[in-house]
Amino acid sequence: MILLMTTAPPSNAPWFHGKRLPPLGLMYVAAALEQAGHEVQMLDNYLMQQSTEEVQQLVLKLHPVIVGITCGSATYKKCVETAKAIKQVVPGCKIIVGGWHASYMPESLLETPEIDYAVMGEGERAITELAAFIVKGDYFGASTVAGVVCRGSSGVIKNEPKFLNMDEIPFPARHLLPLEKYDRNIEFLKAKPADVMSISRGCTFSCGFCETKKLWGNINRQFSPQRVMAEVNDLVAKYNTKGIYFINDNFTMRKNQTAEFCDLLIKSKLDLEWVCDTRVDLINQEILEKMASAGCKTIWFGIESGSQKVLNHINRNITLEQVEEVFKMCRKVGIQIACSFMLGMPSETKEDLMASYRFADKLDADWCQFNVFIAYPDSPLWREMLETGKYTQLDDFLYSYKTDEFDYDELMRIQKQFFKDYHRAPKRILKRIQREGVLNFAKRRLHPSPVDNAGMA
Ligand code: B12
Ligand code: SF4
Numbered sequence: 001m002i003l004l005m006t007t008a009p010p011s012n013a014p015w016f017h018g019k020r021l022p023p024l025g026l027m028y029v030a031a032a033l034e035q036a037g038h039e040v041q042m043l044d045n046y047l048m049q050q051s052t053e054e055v056q057q058l059v060l061k062l063h064p065v066i067v068g069i070t071c072g073s074a075t076y077k078k079c080v081e082t083a084k085a086i087k088q089v090v091p092g093c094k095i096i097v098g099g100w101h102a103s104y105m106p107e108s109l110l111e112t113p114e115i116d117y118a119v120m121g122e123g124e125r126a127i128t129e130l131a132a133f134i135v136k137g138d139y140f141g142a143s144t145v146a147g148v149v150c151r152g153s154s155g156v157i158k159n160e161p162k163f164l165n166m167d168e169i170p171f172p173a174r175h176l177l178p179l180e181k182y183d184r185n186i187e188f189l190k191a192k193p194a195d196v197m198s199i200s201r202g203c204t205f206s207c208g209f210c211e212t213k214k215l216w217g218n219i220n221r222q223f224s225p226q227r228v229m230a231e232v233n234d235l236v237a238k239y240n241t242k243g244i245y246f247i248n249d250n251f252t253m254r255k256n257q258t259a260e261f262c263d264l265l266i267k268s269k270l271d272l273e274w275v276c277d278t279r280v281d282l283i284n285q286e287i288l289e290k291m292a293s294a295g296c297k298t299i300w301f302g303i304e305s306g307s308q309k310v311l312n313h314i315n316r317n318i319t320l321e322q323v324e325e326v327f328k329m330c331r332k333v334g335i336q337i338a339c340s341f342m343l344g345m346p347s348e349t350k351e352d353l354m355a356s357y358r359f360a361d362k363l364d365a366d367w368c369q370f371n372v373f374i375a376y377p378d379s380p381l382w383r384e385m386l387e388t389g390k391y392t393q394l395d396d397f398l399y400s401y402k403t404d405e406f407d408y409d410e411l412m413r414i415q416k417q418f419f420k421d422y423h424r425a426p427k428r429i430l431k432r433i434q435r436e437g438v439l440n441f442a443k444r445r446l447h448p449s450p451v452d453n454a455g456m457a
Helices: 026-037 052-062 073-089 102-103 106-108 124-136 212-216 225-239 255-268 285-293 310-315 320-333 350-363 382-389 410-421 426-436 438-446
Strands: 002-006 042-046 066-070 094-098 117-119 150-154 156-160 192-197 242-245 272-278 296-304 334-341 365-373 393-397 398-401
Touching: 002 052, 026 042, 026 066, 026 225, 042 102, 052 073, 073 094, 073 102, 073 393, 073 426, 094 124, 094 156, 102 106, 102 212, 106 117, 106 156, 106 296, 117 382, 150 192, 150 320, 150 365, 192 225, 192 393, 212 334, 225 255, 272 310, 285 320, 296 310, 296 320, 296 350, 310 350, 310 410, 320 350, 334 350, 350 365, 350 410, 365 410, 382 398, 398 410, 410 426
Parallel strands: 002 042, 002 066, 066 094, 094 117, 192 242, 242 272, 272 296, 296 334, 334 365
Antiparallel strands: 117 150, 150 156, 393 398
16 A cells, blocks of 8 residues: 655744645646555545554554655645654565655655655656556566656666646546545635636746746646636536636636636526635736626735836736735735735845835735745745845745845744734724624634734735
8 A cells, every 4th residue: 555645844844834824736646546446545644643652553554565745845844754753663564755855855855764755846747657566566668757866776766757737637536535634714705615626737947046947847727718617517516516616826827727617606596605816917807707797706926026127037927006906906906815925035125125015005905915935945035035145044945045135034023023013904804794703703812813913815
């Protein structure tokens, strides 16, 4: 059998600690393995928070041939610790690590002898081919699989990833997770239960803080609208889903396909509510109207800065005017807006931070989040920070920008201040009471969730 698992980031991590959403990527990997005939179990340890000893007990009981672990840069330490603990009790199993960090910095994982393979990029085909070789004991074959990085006799072997035809990818194996343990409640939707889904992979933009192309290539591939609709139907039939969060880099990257999917949703009469993420330059009035009629209630836009100078520096390729224009369009068709800003990006000054706050205040989105910028490995802004030496190292691979005006602690203080100022404005309190009802609002004031404390409210 094969065990697939996630681990948790450190509890002092500087990011948003709110929601525990089911790990979609790992569910896709699980589905591909099941399709190839393997018995698979999943442990979302970000949700379950089992101790290292409990994980050891589990692997002793299951005796997996392979353990696959998802690794982001924030979970690197925990991933390494988990791999070591597993090998201690089941030395014969092979450990495969995939996900964001494995795609950016696979070699860093192979520094741990207990980790046998890192997988770059899309995991479905790579792990299925790897598993077939491992089960046969053909380790030479395993070292030839596309996307795999492993130790060879004369150094590290690194095989370029290959991408799948999207419609060949099976539906995520949701049945392997205890869905009842997730709250299945998406912040931006009234409808419950709500689940996550994906319609595409990859992005053709090149923002300085993002290295999505290392995972999916600099291309965008989409499931056909029919395939997306089939998965929606499956969700509704099997899990009674009423709301969907389409987790995608940019939901409206290809407007024709988005429109075709919206038409299918309208025709289905499922009456679902949904939320998606996109960029302001991928929106127009026509597509917004179609999305609104198909049940789109909220769109999340990553604005990142209220300073045009900073937006240009981070290669965001949008203007402040565009943002204002698109927010107006959303309001016109009745779609709510969630947005986020990053604080402390290279080139930023305190005045730029204040410009972000003023712009956020002016935009007056329904939800607004301020995050302290953490540079991810190998992204252009990460390289810039290393070259200029203007950083505080927070963890093995995580860096925060530092200038004469602010460091990480000061950025955290500013973030809290912005959060307080933004959300305590009487007009926003009123808006929240209207949205949530007096009772829910009072309950959240008395027992704020990590989501509230993290700046998303
Ligand atoms: C939804 C989401 C979440 C959800 C679900 C997390 C999850 N484990 O799936 C929640 C809210 C819980 C979450 C939490 C966190 N997240 Co998050 N999240 C996302 C988001 C928006 C979508 C992820 C997704 O579903 N993608 C679609 C699927 C299909 O892709 P995928 O997950 O990458 O999986 C594919 C491959 O990576 C690979 N793969 C993945 N796992 C494995 C395992 C094996 C063994 C193999 C072989 C392959 C493989 O195969 C999959 C299918 O092809 C991404 C941004 C994005 N656009 O992807 C950020 C993102 C992944 N998250 C990020 C971060 C920082 C976090 C947190 C640390 C935040 C925090 N402090 O809590 C935690 C870490 C949680 C964890 N233990 O993994 C960063 C990671 C950056 C980095 N360099 O590591 C991202 C990129 C956002 C960002 N740009 O900041 N997240
Ligand atoms: S931040 Fe979004 S738009 Fe920019 S490159 Fe990454 S995925 Fe694409």
